[in-house]
Structures are given as structure tokens and as C-alpha cells.
Amino acid sequence: MERRKRIVVGISGASGVIYGVRLLEMLRELNVESHLVMSRSAQMTLAYETDLRAADVQALAHEHYPNADIGAAISSGSFRVDGMIVAPCSMKTLAEIATGNTGSLLSRAADVMLKERKRVVLMARETPLHLGHLRNMTSVTEAGAIIYPPVPAFYARPDSLESMIDHTLGRVLDLFDIDTGTVKRWTGASGHRLVSVMNG
Known part of the structure; x- marks a missing residue:
């Protein structure tokens, strides 16, 4: 019997x-098993x-773990999962993952995913970026992670903050072959109004 996806x-x-x-809500709606770890x-x-409250968010996940619980199931490569999403990903967490300084369960779990060659998506949330941030992004990319800043797709013409968030998370879950039905997909320029701007 094939197990359901586990993120x-x-x-x-x-x-x-x-x-x-919202990611946890979507995974529950899609019957994808979620394992949550939140930093303090x-x-x-x-x-x-x-x-x-934290308890409200934890209730959305199928399992949740304290960030200090280095012995949790998700800290081991023998625990079968399909990948990990850090949403959002702070520069501190990014730096821990980039350097292998896995002093918390969150960064340890990401480190395990990378060593097991599982997909890791980091929704890096910071601006502007200094050179240290960029170097850490390069390091985690070289290790196999995907940097996915939550940049809105305005071509989708979002009519609310909620639809913008759902579109972004839908594109993130595309990376795991999970179709949320929330992505307004680009089908080419035909049928779309194009505006040319001429510099005069």
C-alpha cells in the first residue's frame, strides 16, 4: 500500500x-501528512x-515537535519523508543550514533532508540582502536546496492578499508534484493584453 506524501x-x-x-492548512486539505517544527x-x-496562538498552528499539523527536541523523528534520515519547506525562512535559519550548524531541530531536519537528497525549499524572507546572505544562499543551493523567496506573481492579477499567498504556496508545492489548484498558470501571451513601453 502506497503511503501518502509526508512533508x-x-x-x-x-x-x-x-x-x-496557510501551508499547513493547504497540506491538510490535500491529505498530505505534515510534520511541524517552529522556532521560538x-x-x-x-x-x-x-x-x-502556537497551539492553534500546531493543531493544523499531523505531528509537531519542540525545536529543542533533537531526538524527534524528523531528525533522522531513516524517517521517510518527501521533503521539507521552511516558510518563512529567516537569515539565521538559512545560515545554520548553510554552515551545518544544526543546533536546533529545525536546522537539523533540513540538514538531514539535504544529506538524504530530499527536496528542501527555503522561503527566504529578507531584504535588502548583504553579501553574507547571498553566500549562504549559494551554499545551500550547492548542497541541493531551493531558495524560493515569496515573490508575488502579479501576472496572476491577485484580488486579495489571500489569493497572492495561495498562488505563491501553490508554486512551492509544485516543486513536490503537489497540485493545489490555486495557481493561475501562464499559458502564453495570446489572449493577454500586452503593454509596450517606449523610451523616448
Whole structure:
């Protein structure tokens, strides 16, 4: 019997915690098993940016683990998963993953995914970027991760913040061959109004 897909979701302390929350909701709707780990900073950001409590977010996941629990199932390569998404990914978490400094479960789980050659998507959330950030992004990319900043696709003409978030997360889950039905896919320029700007 084929098991259902299983995704590890990490939520770190960068702004944009709603990406992680909505990702968990979408995975549950799609019957994808989710395993959640949140950093302490993520819980602080959650309080700043939403009316949710950590317990509310944890209830969206099929399993959740304290960030200090280095012995959790997701800390081992023998635990079968299809990959990991860090949404959002702070520069601190990115640096830990880039350097292999896995002092937390969140960064340890990502490190395990990379060594097992599983897909790791980091929704890096910071701007502007200095050279250290860019070097860390290069390092994790060389290790096999995908840097996916949550950049809105305006060609989809989002009519709300929610539709913009759903489109972005739909594209992230495309990377795992999971179709959310929330992506307005580009089918070519025919039928679309094109505007030419001439420099005079």
C-alpha cells in the first residue's frame, strides 16, 4: 500500500508567518501528512502578525515537535519523508543550514533532508540582502536546496492578499508534484493584453 506524501514544515522567525500557517492548512486539505517544527522566534512573530496562538498552528499539523527536541523523528534520515519547506525562512535559519550548524531541530531536519537528497525549499524572507546572505544562499543551493523567496506573481492579477499567498504556496508545492489548484498558470501571451513601453 502506497503511503501518502509526508512533508516537514519549518516555521522560523522571519516576517511572513502566514505562509507557514496557510501551508499547513493547504497540506491538510490535500491529505498530505505534515510534520511541524517552529522556532521560538516564530512563535513571537506569530503573536505580532496574527491573532493565533502556537497551539492553534500546531493543531493544523499531523505531528509537531519542540525545536529543542533533537531526538524527534524528523531528525533522522531513516524517517521517510518527501521533503521539507521552511516558510518563512529567516537569515539565521538559512545560515545554520548553510554552515551545518544544526543546533536546533529545525536546522537539523533540513540538514538531514539535504544529506538524504530530499527536496528542501527555503522561503527566504529578507531584504535588502548583504553579501553574507547571498553566500549562504549559494551554499545551500550547492548542497541541493531551493531558495524560493515569496515573490508575488502579479501576472496572476491577485484580488486579495489571500489569493497572492495561495498562488505563491501553490508554486512551492509544485516543486513536490503537489497540485493545489490555486495557481493561475501562464499559458502564453495570446489572449493577454500586452503593454509596450517606449523610451523616448
